Amino acid sequence: MQRSGGILLLAMAASLNAAAAPLTATEQRIVAEVKAQSAGALALLETSVNINSGTMNSAGVRDVGVLYRKEFDQLGFTTRWIDMPPAMQRAGHLLATREGKQGKRLLLLGHLDTVFEADSPVQKWVRDGDRVRGQGVSDMKGGNMVIVQALRALQRAGVLDNTNITVLFTGDEENAGDPKSVSRGDMVDLAKRSDAVLSFEAQILAADGRATGTVGRRASSSFELDIKGKQGHSSGIFSQGSGYGAVYEAARVLDGFRQQVIEPGLTFNPGVILGGTDVNYDSTLSRGNAFGKTNVIANTVTIKGDLRYLDYPQRDRAHARMREIAAASLAGTSATVSFGESYPPMAVTPGNMKLLALYSQASDDAGLGKVDAVPAEARGAGDIQFAAPFVDSLDGLGVSGNGAHSPSEDLEVATLERAAIRAALMLYRMTR
Structure with missing residues (x-):
């Protein structure tokens, strides 16, 4: 994978350098809707971060699930909670679906749990200027909020109806329950019925500050x-x-x-x-x-x-x-x-690189710059790896921050809005 991945990264570089194009009137409205709700999105993120949802804190994971479930209900999704067998000692997953006939069938991935268990001494929401620290603020409650904010913008712009979008928020990404055939069985089934999978784990910034996308993972x-x-x-x-x-x-x-x-x-x-x-x-x-x-x-x-x-x-x-x-x-x-x-490993494939090109184009058209691929070895493991063998996949579409899994885990506040703009435009274009 390493050799073929490097060739693919070079071969697709030209497509990532396509010139920026003006946003349509509808796309401009989508961007405006994202910006209009940024303060509310940050407030909802604060609420979620202040609910401890360590993987083994099943009650806390479910509480965060209830919070997001209300959002998806308001967006017209059909929602349900997927329970895991009691012996697995896992809270389960939140599933939200919209069935339509327009555009690509998309599966969006997030996770409700964090590495910070109920007895963690790590502080919850702490705002410090343009940054926020907190349990799971970037990994990945911030990414969950990007999904919600992007879908809200599409709804308010009147372009969410008749789309085929499924959202799966797992409750045990940080410590997936065994057997994986059960804890990730629903995800695999959904991936097989999708045209593309987009995951909103934290986004790594390149040395020059530009955003990146994840096309492969170890x-x-x-x-x-x-x-x-x-x-x-x-x-x-x-x-x-x-x-x-x-x-x-x-x-x-x-x-x-x-x-x-x-x-x-x-x-x-x-x-x-x-x-x-x-x-x-x-x-x-x-x-x-x-x-x-x-x-x-x-x-x-x-x-x-x-x-x-x-x-x-x-x-x-x-x-x-x-x-x-x-x-x-x-x-x-x-x-x-x-x-x-x-x-399992997430291989770098032509389909994954094509998704990155679409994402990069949306970012550049919005004036946020192009998006490059991050090397597979620079990322840890993520849920998308269970889906990637079956469908084109792209990860790292969430917020940016530092210190994931540590007491200093934080979020650069401005990246929440930027990530939501990129995601909303990409979702809109893929569902036309």
């Missing part, structure tokens, strides 16, 4: 290391009888990964490590504990990590080398590495 997967050693008195460490212990073996394996599993676009991050003589880890809550003493050689280390790759051949190469490194154990130890899949 897969999100996991690795787990199970390390064993011989428990014994610490004075025997390194001896023939005691060996090196689980902790030294863990250090060897991780450093081997760091030095030997190297490819452009490939990353692997050991997110949690627990070691000692008694280790427990709860994957559902992402919490664990370990017991050990300094005068005892540790017999167990558990490591949970994240692995991201551009395409399946790259994944297979990484898996093979990581297994080889794990197998070359120190004396008295053993290491086993296993892998899990989460989000």
Whole structure:
């Protein structure tokens, strides 16, 4: 994907350089409607940000869903809540649909949840001049608001009727429920019945400040290391009888990964490590504990990590080398590495590049400048990756900010209006 993606990016550059064209009278009205409702859109965003909706806070996720559901009801959509099986411990998804016969069948994606759980100390809405901090303000409650604001503008301009637009706001994008065939089954079915999928995750700004679009994303997967050693008195460490212990073996394996599993676009991050003589880890809550003493050689280390790759051949190469490194154990130890899949890769395709060209043209025609493609390795995983194998897809159409997933996550307020203008014009042109 990396090689073909680069060729596609170069081949499509000419289409992204098409000259700006004047907006029609209807398009000018759409832009005016977006601007007229910017203050109200920001107020609604504040309300949503001040509702904690960490993935595991099902009640909070549903509350945010109720907030947006009212908006879609007022826009003439048919709405319903999609529940997940109780065993999955996920809130479910909000679905809003309009059935028409005009233009492309569009699927718009957002998500209601954030990484900030109910006990998070991160502040909620905090305005500081032209920026706002808050839980999920850019990832991706701001993107949800771009969808609402763009659709409002189309309705007020009288061009929303007879369109075929579906909106799906998932409740567990930050930690998708298992099995994925259930938690993303509705999304896949909707994608197969659509002509294009547009996702409104946060938009990355280029070095010169211009907006970008996401035409490819790396897969999100996991690795787990199970390390064993011989428990014994610490004075025997390194001896023939005691060996090196689980902790030294863990250090060897991780450093081997760091030095030997190297490819452009490939990353692997050991997110949690627990070691000692008694280790427990709860994957559902992402919490664990370990017991050990300094005068005892540790017999167990558990490591949970994240692995991201551009395409399946790259994944297979990484898996093979990581297994080889794990197998070359120190004396008295053993290491086993296993892998899990989460989000599939989103390949760069001609169809995706065509969507980017349409988006860039809408932006340029509105006086907001052209939009370039962001490299696939610059983005994390996103829901659109479950839809992208079946339909032309474009992501990164949301707001811009800094510090996603951190206490400093923020939003540049002006990007909410700009993103809504681009989206509204693109939606209008695709539904004619």
